[in-house]
Amino acid sequence: MSTPTKNTVQFYPWHHFVLLPLAFIMAGYAIKHYANVAGDDDEIARLWFTVAALGVIGLGVLLMLRQHYALQLQDRICRLEVRQRYFEVSGQRFAELEQQLSLAQILSLRLAGDAELPALAQAAAAQKLSPKDIQARITDFQFDSMRV
Numbered sequence: 001m002s003t004p005t006k007n008t009v010q011f012y013p014w015h016h017f018v019l020l021p022l023a024f025i026m027a028g029y030a031i032k033h034y035a036n037v038a039g040d041d042d043e044i045a046r047l048w049f050t051v052a053a054l055g056v057i058g059l060g061v062l063l064m065l066r067q068h069y070a071l072q073l074q075d076r077i078c079r080l081e082v083r084q085r086y087f088e089v090s091g092q093r094f095a096e097l098e099q100q101l102s103l104a105q106i107l108s109l110r111l112a113g114d115a116e117l118p119a120l121a122q123a124a125a126a127q128k129l130s131p132k133d134i135q136a137r138i139t140d141f142q143f144d145s146m147r148v
Contacts, residue, residue: 015065023062027055075103082106082121090118100125105134113140 030052037045086094105124108131112120124134
């Protein structure tokens with residue numbers, strides 16, 4: 001009987017250990033110093049306001065990078081969806097074709113109906129069709145309203 005493995009947390013070192021802590025420190029330091037000179041109408045007050053604003057904006061941008069992680073996961077799920085659908089409708093593995101296709105091509109193939117997916121996937125790999133060309137050949141368009 002095998003023991004369950006621990007699912008380890010994945011960190012992106014530049015984001016989690018460098019940029020995010022530095023942004024928090026910079027924003028906090030700048031806000032603290034701006035609070036000391038707030039209300040003054042001189043260059044120092046304007047300088048600290050600018051630094052504080054840049055710190056807060058930078059922190060916001062770094063926090064928005066979390067969306068990047070969600071999109072990577074969504075791309076992975078889309079690949080799995082096309083693999084599964086291709087296998088279900090053709091009875092063959094998608095792995096050989098997948099190695100010849102880009103992510104953008106695979107995402108375009110997701111929009112094809114089940115009946116046309118196998119032939120379209122093979123044509124996309126053999127003819128190196130662009131994502132726009134793939135979508136132009138789709139007759140049974142399956143729009144995905146849940147993709148971000």
